Amino acid sequence: MNISIIGSGYVGLVTGACLAELGNKVTCVDNDVKKISNLKEGLIPIYEPGLDELIKRNAKNKRLTFITSIKEAVKTSEIIFIAVGTPPLENGEADLTGIENVARNIALSMDGYRLIVEKSTVPVATCNWIKKTLSTYLKKNIKFDIVSNPEFLREGSAIYDFTHPDRIVVGVESIKARQIMLKLYSYLNCPIIFTNIQSAELIKHASNAFLATKISFINSVSRICDLTGADVKEVAQGMGLDNRIGKYFLHAGIGYGGSCFPKDLEAFMNISEKLGYDFEILKAVRETNEKQKLYVLQKIKDALWIIKDKTIAVLGLTFKPNTDDLRNSPSIDLINLLKAEGAKIKVYDPKAMTNAKNILKGVTFCQDAYKASKGADCILLATEWGEFKELDFSKLKKIVRRPLLVDGRNIYNPKLIKDAGFTYIGVGRGNE
Ligand code: UGA
DSSP states (O other): OEEEEEOOSHHHHHHHHHHHHTTOEEEEEOSOHHHHHHHHTTOOSSOOTTHHHHHHHHHHTTSEEEESOHHHHHHHOSEEEEOOOOOBOTTSOBOOHHHHHHHHHHHHHOOSOEEEEEOSOOOTTHHHHHHHHHHHHOSSOOOEEEEEOOOOOOTTSHHHHHHSOSOEEEEOSSHHHHHHHHHHTTTSOSOEEEEOHHHHHHHHHHHHHHHHHHHHHHHHHHHHHHHHTOOHHHHHHHHHTSTTTOSTTOOOSSOOOSSSHHHHHHHHHHHHHHTTOOOHHHHHHHHHHHHHHHHHHHHHHHHHSOOTTOEEEEEOOSSSSSOOOOTTOHHHHHHHHHHHTTOEEEEEOSSOHHHHHHHOOSSEEOSSHHHHHTTOSEEEEOSOOHHHHTOOHHHHHHHOSSOEEEETTOOSOHHHHHHTTOEEEOSSOSOO
């Protein structure tokens, strides 16, 4: 099928590359001229495992092209995906300016039936506005269908998630749209759920909000664990084996971050309020997440007594492993809190050092975890990158100033760390 994807950000690029890999002819569009010229030269703007090769392979086979003109893309495509950003406004509301702009430009470029698929994360009822916008700006009485097809890709495993989805959600209004979407996704072996458009839009916000709720719930449980001697990892395992609860998203730690959960939670609360409902539970989820960072800061303070002039090695800067994305990273928040207390910060991240240099000032950037830990009074594990799981703590013991580990993601076995001569502090690990 001929497909265009408008918006070559994270979602657009992964979707475009994966649809090309399935054998479609895909045109990725973006109004960022530099980004498009870089993509044409094979320079991928984000780090996502496997994406680089996927884009290069499909670009070489001419199944994936990059352009800046919506008009040109609309001319040649049967299906047009909207995958532009919906960043938060100051009040938490999703900024839909990009979506409106794209919808208008699609309408002005259409010369016949098109299927328009909304993929950006948007508040419920946005597709209705897209429909109205298309009808308003279409030059002739041209038919079109609109579909809501939210994405559930996780950064760091986006290509796997695209090719092995738990489900595909498609909100449709016509049989024709349903058939086209069925054909498009027929190569993926998973349930396809057809719903009405509003339900599909809501499934996305509700899913992300529920996952964030799970995390804040287990983080709250971690507090009780610390107060009683229970180990949150054992508690999570015992809870997670109940199929009704499920084992995923029950890892306690320094809290969730990223470009999705914090933003989507705000947008979901905002649209709920506009509709006249106060989604109180989500306010508690957000507050718990914010407090979790302060809780870890307090743990460091309790161990060091005075933070001023102490050297803290922060391992991991990204909001999760396997990405170079620093947006809303709890690691960065903790660094800023520690800096405000007068700590000297040394940092290392396997993939985000270049990005970090743009946003972190007054810290020492180190080439690896050992260099970061040299002379440190405390090592803070902030992101659970695979290479940190392999660290040699006997070696670290010899180079730190004080053997203190704060395991912000609960990845280590406390006994092994203690055996190596360190004081171990986890999140909810009970009588560490
Ligand atoms: C999230 C969703 O998981 C995707 O399904 C969705 O498509 C995406 O948002 C989106 O809306 O675009 P993502 O933000 O990439 O994906 O990352 P997650 O794996 O969900 O992790 C989010 C945050 O939660 C990370 O900071 C992670 O460290 C934290 N987390 C996750 C925990 O603290 N504990 C857990 O048990 C799981």
